[in-house]
Amino acid sequence: MSTSAPRDDVLDCLVIGAGPAGLTAATYLARYRRKVVVIDGGRSRARWIPASHNCPGFPFGVAGDELLQRFRAQADEFAVPIVPTRIDTLTREGGDFVAGDGQRSWRARQVILATGVVDRLPEIDDAEQAIASGVLRLCAVCDGYEARDEAIGVLGPGEVALGHAEFLRTFSRRVTALDSQAGDAPDATLRQRAAAGGIALRGAPVRLAWREGACLATFADGSSERFDTLYPVLGADAQSALAQALHAAVDEGGELRVDSSMQTSVPGLYAIGDVVSGLNQISVAVGQAALAATAVHRQLPPNPR
Ligand SMILES: Cc1cc2nc3c(=O)[nH]c(=O)nc-3n(C[C@H](O)[C@H](O)[C@H](O)COP(=O)(O)OP(=O)(O)OC[C@H]3O[C@@H](n4cnc5c(N)ncnc54)[C@H](O)[C@@H]3O)c2cc1C
Incomplete structure (x- = not known):
């Protein structure tokens, strides 16, 4: 002292x-x-x-x-x-x-x-509003419980997104990892791991939008998917x-x-x-x-x- x-x-x-x-x-x-x-x-x-x-x-x-x-x-x-x-x-x-x-x-x-x-946020209009509405969530430890049984998307580099998606399986059966570094075809090893964990795995969406309490991800092949909650892990x-x-x-x-x-x-x-x-x-x-x-x-x- x-x-x-x-x-x-x-x-x-x-x-x-x-x-x-x-x-x-x-x-x-x-x-x-x-x-x-x-x-x-x-x-x-x-x-x-x-x-x-x-x-x-x-x-x-x-x-x-x-x-x-x-x-x-x-x-x-x-x-x-x-x-x-x-x-x-x-x-x-x-x-x-x-x-x-x-x-x-x-x-x-x-x-x-x-x-x-x-936080690094994804490219999405009015990100702060999306956070306020609960569509965009930044912390699965904080509010994974509130996303129970929702359709959840997790956006980030393959390994990271999959790791968070595995964590979120505690709360929902409908979890999709979106590999921000992959195009249409995520890595085969990651695909196997995702399948074993009961997680869907897709490449990066080309566009993200949110409205009416949900996030809409559009992919390069023209398909789209609706998530009640999106967790960016960027x-x-x-x-x-x-x-x-x-x-x-x-x-x-x-x-x-x-x-x-x-x-x-x-x-x-x-x-x-x-x-x-x-x-x-x-x-x-x-x-x-x-x-x-x-x-x-x-x-x-x-x-x-
Ligand atoms: C959407 C969201 C939901 C969350 N939900 C929860 C939850 O439910 N439960 C939970 O436990 N946690 C939650 N968290 C996490 C929680 O907000 C953080 O853990 C907490 O705010 C950390 O507190 P802190 O004081 O370390 O930093 P902060 O609260 O981020 O405060 C840091 C402050 O330092 C200031 N600052 C930075 N640099 C400088 C500088 N050079 N000069 C002067 N000032 C500076 C900043 O402006 C800021 O005001 C959530 C986070 C987010 C983003």
């Missing part, structure tokens, strides 16, 4: 990102009586959740927007400032971190990165560039590697939520936030009353 004298102009901790992870971490830190600021670009993935039914404490479901408002209200209750802007640079100066948005800068002893991921871009600029270790997908207290390979730089390698879920994000915030508090100079 550091014993150097605290400086007034330096934050105890800067939290970058105000999704479930960042807001929870900030609430914990404020309740540890630490000087904390949250900076947020306003693009939480949670804003897209039409209704979550696996979020602990909400037995009848909760919309993502409402959930975010509740997390914000809780941080607000402990007077956490939330600044709406995007951090472009994160550097080290002396023992501190300095984060900047091009106009302002924030200096902090420790940083928690809660910047999430950005990947997501981890928002880890700020940490990578400080040489923090990442996995092959660019998500940050952390230790058991959520510290990255850069001392004093913590990462939580979707930007971290692991399961992208709200319950995971808030658990990681509790771990990181408590580790940060213990790492800072003591603040006795």
Whole structure:
């Protein structure tokens, strides 16, 4: 534990990102009586959740927007400032971190990165509306249960699409993997595996459209197929560039590697939520936030009353 004298102009901790992870971490830190600021670009993935039914404490479901408002209200209750802007640079100066948005800068002893991921969406008109309507779903762990017995399409590179399709067989007998990398004839090995798993396998559709609660996929041969739900599994871009600029270790997908207290390979730089390698879920994000915030508090100079 550091014993150097605290400086007034330096934050105890800067939290970058105000999704479930960042807001929870900030609430914990404020309740540890630490000087904390949250900076947020306003693009939480949670804003897209039409209704979550696996979020602990909400037995009848909760919309993502409402959930975010509740997390914000809780941080607000402990007077956490939330600044709406995007951090472009994160550097080290002396023992501190300095984060900047091009106009302002924030200096902090420790940083928690809660910047999430950005989903890669398929080419379909009004993708955000399709997500809001529940036709396009981005997380089978989250809402596979809600797609029970539906006609489900899973669009992505062959292996990945098939893997997700196998997962979705828990919920429906009518699952089709759409290999985004194959034309009309998907790979023979994949076809065998699909058949063994009770999954239909097709090549990439040439066009996707959605209306009246369903997604219509049109194929190169002129045929089309209607899906009640389409899960694109085209990947997501981890928002880890700020940490990578400080040489923090990442996995092959660019998500940050952390230790058991959520510290990255850069001392004093913590990462939580979707930007971290692991399961992208709200319950995971808030658990990681509790771990990181408590580790940060213990790492800072003591603040006795
Ligand atoms: C359609 C959909 C449905 C889902 N349903 C569920 C569900 O039912 N249950 C469940 O558990 N999970 C669900 N999820 C997943 C859940 O939304 C995420 O796991 C959760 O939002 C992750 O929280 P986070 O705080 O890590 O990241 P996010 O909520 O994505 O927040 C990250 C924040 O960081 C900000 N940011 C990024 N870079 C910067 C920067 N440089 N400077 C400043 N700010 C920055 C972003 O703008 C954003 O506001 C769903 C996701 C989607 C897309």
